[in-house]
Amino acid sequence: MNIWIFNHYAIAPGASGGTRHYDLARELVKHNYNVTIFASSFTHQERKERYIPEKHLRWKEEQYNGVRFVWIKTPAYKKNDWRRVANMLSYTIHAYLLGKKRKEKPDLIIGTLMHPLAALVGCLLAKKFNCTFYFEERDLWPQTLIDLGKVSERNPVVWMLRQLELFLYRNARRIIVLFDKADKYVAQQGIDTEKVLYLPNGADLQRYEQQALLSADLERLFASLENKLIVTYTGAHGIANHLDPVLDAAGILKDRNHHIHFLMIGDGPEKQRLVERARKEKLTNITFIPPVKKEEVPEILLRSDVGLISMQDAEIYKWGFSLNKMYDYMAAKLPIVLLCQLPETPIETSGAGLKVSNPQEMAQALQWLAINQTALHQMGEKGRFYVESNHSWEKLAHRFINVIEEDLSYGGCDRLAVAPVQVGATKEGRKLNI
Incomplete structure (x- = not known):
């Protein structure tokens, strides 16, 4: 089974930052899954080009303990200004084009919201390949930006982010959240919480x-x-x-x-x-x-x-x-x-x-x-x-595999009407607890 993960800021061993998707993917590989992570070669934590020092290369594929990374060269930036926006747009465009050209067909695509455009790439490619799409909402955008005082709720950008969030919710087979009460947030947006999959962070013990x-x-x-x-x-x-x-x-x-x-x-x-x-x-x-x-x-x-x-x-x-x-x-x-x-x-x-x-x-x-x-x-x-x-990644991955196997046994993203496995009742509906 082929799984693609689109996470702009994913890192491999040897770098500084969170390794959520590498740790999860390494456990999936142990169970004979093929996992490919599409990430920027410019690391956000270190603010430097790490994975593609060659000037003539625009992308590179490498493997770490069985986990494939497709590194995409993106422009450098030092702070949150227009250069970082250019970095996001560059990743978005090139990740979509590289995914579109790949000969292999994915069975599942996970688009993760470190910024919403990476998740959008995953959604669009899932439609192209007619495969299952999971939307991972790492932060509750744009609500996090509002609650931390970074933007006003009246900001036009907030309205656009809300629309994109709803689009991703509606087109996802699963909505992966990291917070235990986030299913209530999803319900407030008018989305059935049967889609919600609680998959918190973990540790490689x-x-x-x-x-x-x-x-x-x-x-x-x-x-x-x-x-x-x-x-x-x-x-x-x-x-x-x-x-x-x-x-x-x-x-x-x-x-x-x-x-x-x-x-x-x-x-x-x-x-x-x-x-x-x-x-x-x-x-x-x-x-x-x-x-x-x-x-x-x-x-x-x-x-x-x-x-x-x-x-x-x-x-x-x-x-x-x-x-x-x-x-x-x-x-x-x-x-x-x-x-x-x-x-x-x-x-x-x-x-x-x-x-x-x-x-x-x-x-x-x-x-x-x-x-x-x-x-x-x-x-x-x-x-x-x-x-x-x-929160051991071994246990989290095992439970995640059970959900994947259940979902993909029904087909792909054209089968959203099929009721998922239900674990853990809530007032708004049911969510899967991983």
């Missing part, structure tokens, strides 16, 4: 079963932090990541507890401002680190003591959340300190850490953990049990 060496700089850093409580954040440094409260907590602790140190790993549009703020406030208990390879993340977390998450008080989170970093922390048995305003989160239900509502509480929680090694250990074990039970 095997990456956390062995120790590894880090770069010389990281080895020196960890050696300098021996006997300190290492509090680590991994991921993007953007407005949505709400990292100022972390610096607030560091400011509270810098003179109060010299045995707590923060590591901030990653990049993003807010990073330089945060680095400058830390310098001005003389926050010597915080170290900013550039993006690292995905393969280095497990070892960094295994050498840390606490994982950190800070979330905006935004309406969008009422539909739930599925953060890669949360499952990575759990896989490494790191207790989590989560700053958010949500009434209930997996941190409380699993017992994997502490939820706080402001920087003062964050500082207090870290001080408490610094002197309670038993609590650190117990929370870490509970988090590991939770991710093993609910």
Whole structure:
């Protein structure tokens, strides 16, 4: 069975960023599926050309552990301006043309919304090949942009995005969502929730079963932090990541507890401002680190003591959340300190850490953990049990395969009237829980 995945920002091993589709595809390959991921050769996290250094090439095909990647050369950009828009349009056009010219016929196409045009390419090609189309809505566009204050609901672009979202909903055999309550969001758009497939993010647990060496700089850093409580954040440094409260907590602790140190790993549009703020406030208990390879993340977390998450008080989170970093922390048995305003989160239900509502509480929680090694250990074990039970890619892929087999046994995207397998009742209808 041939599966095509269109994800503009997908990455392969050795790069920095999320590996959701590679991890899923690698498990599918183990079950004799052929998986091809169409992605840009210019990496969004690193803001550089990684996969096609040759100037004369416009695309390249490579294979990683049985997973095929079709890399598409797109223009470079440094920030969210017209150059990034040009990058999106370039990917959209060339991904469609390359898919159209391929000799093999896909059985299933997954179009993922990191931006909506990639999902549209998947939908159009599914129609051309008369195959099944799954629409994966990674973020609830355009609602996420509205709730995070990036655009006004009256913006004409929002209206266009709404229409595109509805088009993709209506033409998909399945609507894949990452948030556990997102089926209610889909229902609000007038779409039957029988289409909804809940497939959250997960963790590759095997990456956390062995120790590894880090770069010389990281080895020196960890050696300098021996006997300190290492509090680590991994991921993007953007407005949505709400990292100022972390610096607030560091400011509270810098003179109060010299045995707590923060590591901030990653990049993003807010990073330089945060680095400058830390310098001005003389926050010597915080170290900013550039993006690292995905393969280095497990070892960094295994050498840390606490994982950190800070979330905006935004309406969008009422539909739930599925953060890669949360499952990575759990896989490494790191207790989590989560700053958010949500009434209930997996941190409380699993017992994997502490939820706080402001920087003062964050500082207090870290001080408490610094002197309670038993609590650190117990929370870490509970988090590991939770991710093993609910978010290992091996289990997620197995359940996903069951859905694919059920859907494709009915034919293709011309059979949308056939009722899908139903698991997990909701008030609006039924959704599949993976």
